[in-house]
Amino acid sequence: MSPTECDPLIKRKRKLGDLPLAELPDPLRDFAVTKNGFLPENGPLKRLPDAYYAPWEDLIERLSALIENNTLRQKVDKLPVLSVEHLKTEAEWQRAFVILGFLTHGYIWGGDAPAQILPPPLTVPLLAVSSHLGMPPVATYAALNLWNFGTTSPSNNFADLDNLYSLHTFTGTRDESWFYSVSVAIETAGAELIPVMMNALEEVFCVMNKPYPVETNFEGYKKAIGMATSALRGLCKRLGELGALLVRMDEHCDPAIFYHRIRPFLAGSKNMASAGLPRGVFYKEGEGKGSWRKYRGGSNGQSSLIGFLDLVLGVEHRYSVYERGDLKPAQETHIEENEDKKQAFHDEVREYMPAPHRRFLEYLEDRYPGGMRTAVERLMGNYSGKSEKDVSNELEELWKAFQSAIKAMVDFRSHHLQMVARYIIIPSRQHRQCDGSKVNLATASSIQRSDQDKTELTGTGGTALLPFLKQSREETLQAGNLSIEVLQ
Numbered sequence: 001m002s003p004t005e006c007d008p009l010i011k012r013k014r015k016l017g018d019l020p021l022a023e024l025p026d027p028l029r030d031f032a033v034t035k036n037g038f039l040p041e042n043g044p045l046k047r048l049p050d051a052y053y054a055p056w057e058d059l060i061e062r063l064s065a066l067i068e069n070n071t072l073r074q075k076v077d078k079l080p081v082l083s084v085e086h087l088k089t090e091a092e093w094q095r096a097f098v099i100l101g102f103l104t105h106g107y108i109w110g111g112d113a114p115a116q117i118l119p120p121p122l123t124v125p126l127l128a129v130s131s132h133l134g135m136p137p138v139a140t141y142a143a144l145n146l147w148n149f150g151t152t153s154p155s156n157n158f159a160d161l162d163n164l165y166s167l168h169t170f171t172g173t174r175d176e177s178w179f180y181s182v183s184v185a186i187e188t189a190g191a192e193l194i195p196v197m198m199n200a201l202e203e204v205f206c207v208m209n210k211p212y213p214v215e216t217n218f219e220g221y222k223k224a225i226g227m228a229t230s231a232l233r234g235l236c237k238r239l240g241e242l243g244a245l246l247v248r249m250d251e252h253c254d255p256a257i258f259y260h261r262i263r264p265f266l267a268g269s270k271n272m273a274s275a276g277l278p279r280g281v282f283y284k285e286g287e288g289k290g291s292w293r294k295y296r297g298g299s300n301g302q303s304s305l306i307g308f309l310d311l312v313l314g315v316e317h318r319y320s321v322y323e324r325g326d327l328k329p330a331q332e333t334h335i336e337e338n339e340d341k342k343q344a345f346h347d348e349v350r351e352y353m354p355a356p357h358r359r360f361l362e363y364l365e366d367r368y369p370g371g372m373r374t375a376v377e378r379l380m381g382n383y384s385g386k387s388e389k390d391v392s393n394e395l396e397e398l399w400k401a402f403q404s405a406i407k408a409m410v411d412f413r414s415h416h417l418q419m420v421a422r423y424i425i426i427p428s429r430q431h432r433q434c435d436g437s438k439v440n441l442a443t444a445s446s447i448q449r450s451d452q453d454k455t456e457l458t459g460t461g462g463t464a465l466l467p468f469l470k471q472s473r474e475e476t477l478q479a480g481n482l483s484i485e486v487l488q
């Protein structure tokens with residue numbers, strides 16, 4: 001952004017989508033960001049109002065029981081192929097996506113062997129709904145978490161984890177409801193960081209290119225540095241709270257139940273040959289139409305909040321050699337060879353986010369390239385000390401606040417790694433000790449790579465788990481590699 005772009009007159013002339021968020025009549029509305037961040041303002045819809053959709057609602061209400069007694073597939077096969085033309089509001093489209101996403105994963109994974117073919121009563125409406133929402137036709141993080149919760153809080157406050165519950169689960173267990181609810185609480189707790197960080201970024205990006213000394217606009221310069229410092233301190237504190245929420249997973253989600261009963265349903269159809277899906281899943285659309293497709297499973301890695309925090313801090317994630325991408329979800333060419341295998345996991349999962357949230361992250365990336373890292377680097381780089389109006393103390397505070405925020409993000413990822421160890425690595429080892437020969441759906445969705453007798457644990461999206469997660473943490477640390485010596 002050039003300094004002239006900060007001129008208020010120029011700001012007013014730009015079209016709405018280009019305006020700083022603080023100036024939008026209804027800030028962030030275009031990106032479907034609410035006071036609850038990436039969660040719907042008043043929570044998700046609990047039932048589709050049009051009785052036309054009663055057949056879907058009846059099934060989803062009994063989902064865990066139907067999976068348990070092995071009758072879900074036959075019930076789904078008998079469903080009529082419903083049209084999407086009775087879906088009116090965005091909330092209704094989202095509700096339809098939740099229902100069809102759960103039914104789809106229940107259908108694929110709810111049996112002794114995975115279903116390789118999905119029937120038209122699922123695929124026809126699911127393809128229409130997912131295209132409307134700009135997401136792949138699978139149970140994404142939005143289907144499982146963002147649009148699948150309720151609260152018993154009288155004030156409809158989504159921040160209180162104890163009051164949250166999931167509208168739907170595959171297993172009917174408290175463990176599964178809690179697993180999703182922890183993410184909802186994290187999204188809520190992170191929500192207020194969004195406007196604060198956007199405003200701080202706007203201010204620093206406006207002053208960071210001004211040459212030093214800054215006699216003419218000293219107060220504006222100092223104000224921007226102060227705002228960024230205080231926003232980063234707030235971010236650091238809040239990240240600590242997000243980490244504390246993450247480790248509350250232990251309270252009601254048992255690692256063995258997660259690993260053996262819940263996680264298999266979250267699996268995708270990509271890299272799932274050893275689980276029985278060598279070609280992915282065939283989306284049969286009737287009248288001889290249909291196609292084989294491979295998608296990632298539902299993963300918290302698809303959280304826009306975490307993506308937002310990375311962009312704010314200027315964390316850059318690269319392609320991981322531990323990542324074995326097959327197809328990009330946006331490509332609906334299905335089983336063809338993926339030409340661009342070098343896409344970073346974090347870029348690829350953007351396709352799994354609701355379209356307005358994806359656009360929001362792109363907007364942020366364009367408007368504030370490198371986020372706070374760039375701003376801090378630039379401000380310190382411009383500093384020459386040749387001024388009576390010295391800001392070296394302010395810059396030092398900014399640098400420290402930035403480093404603390406980076407450290408807090410690294411700590412969050414360390415907590416996450418511990419959760420992954422407790423919920424995936426340890427149960428998988430115990431399982432193998434009990435019965436090294438058998439591979440059920442749980443293990444099959446975890447153990448995917450067996451090149452030359454080497455077996456590695458992979459994530460729901462087909463990632464070689466630990467090296468990949470450690471790389472993400474390392475990349476976070478690297479964003480903080482800014483020297484403070486320029487100020488001394």
Ligand code: HEM
Pocket residue numbers: 182183186246249298299300301302303306413416419420423424458459460461462463465469472473
């Ligand atoms: C028991 C709890 C959890 C387990 C077992 C777990 C597991 C995993 C796994 C296996 C991956 C690898 C990617 C993939 O397979 O898709 C992953 C990635 C990720 N998860 Fe989790 N997760 C948990 C909770 C959370 C929560 C609550 C969040 C925050 C909302 C979160 C955020 C992420 C992010 C951002 C990534 C991408 C890697 C990174 O950026 O560091 N996870 N997780």
